[in-house]
Amino acid sequence: MPGVNAFDKNVDRYEQWFVDNPLAYVSELRAVRELLPTSGSGIEIGIGTGRFAAPLEIKKGIEPSRSMAEVARKRGIEVIHGVAEHLPFADGEFDHALMVTTVCFLDDMDMAFQEARRVLRPGGSFIIGFVDRESPLGREYQDRKDKSAFYQNARFYAVDEVVARLQKNGFGGLAFRQTLFGPLAEMEEVDPVKEGHGEGSFVVVRGEKQ
Secondary structure: OOOHHHHHHOHHHHHHHHHHOHHHHHHHHHHHHHHOOOOOOEEEEOOOOOOOOOOOOOOEEEEOOHHHHHHHHHOOOEEEEOEOOEOOOOOOOEEEEEEEOOHHHOOOHHHHHHHHHHHEEEEEEEEEEEEOOOOHHHHHHHHOHHHOOOOOOOOOOOHHHHHHHHHHOOEEEEEEEEEOOOOHHHOOOOOOOEEOOOOOOEEEEEEEEO
8 A cells, every 4th residue: 555654654634634624524524424325234444543434434445554453552543553455354245335435545546456355245245435536626636746745656547537447347337426616615504415426525435246
């Protein structure tokens, strides 16, 4: 995973984003929640500090940054050290798998998606939340990635690219949600969650294991 050392060394800075952008954080949470199954066993891949898993009641995660994982454990989550491309779980172990703002840090997206599919039961759901590269926020992140502690080695993706990889690796029945419709600094309330994509900077897509 590119940049894992940056996450190890900047946990406080990572956590501060959620403190500084509470309206954006809640907007993202709501978008993910709309597509996350309400029952069954789940795993978050790239759990970070547990900022999504904890409120979404996902009890298990995998994370390459030991410092981030330690914070997630304090939030009551079982965290296993590892990477998305080599999940230490049995075939068909979970009903759903979540990945939020992680795709841009993957070493091998196809391998990670194949692993997610492997650990899901037939018909299981794979939910991905990410910043669309073609959105205003995505372009902003691209423009200043060299100055970011986290995004220097990141590769941002457009929605069509993520969709193509999902379909290539055995996921269908896609559903979309979007939010964050303006600059984060100008938010005065939580943004709505809409179906589809192409307007909001934060996109959530759910695919079903075929």
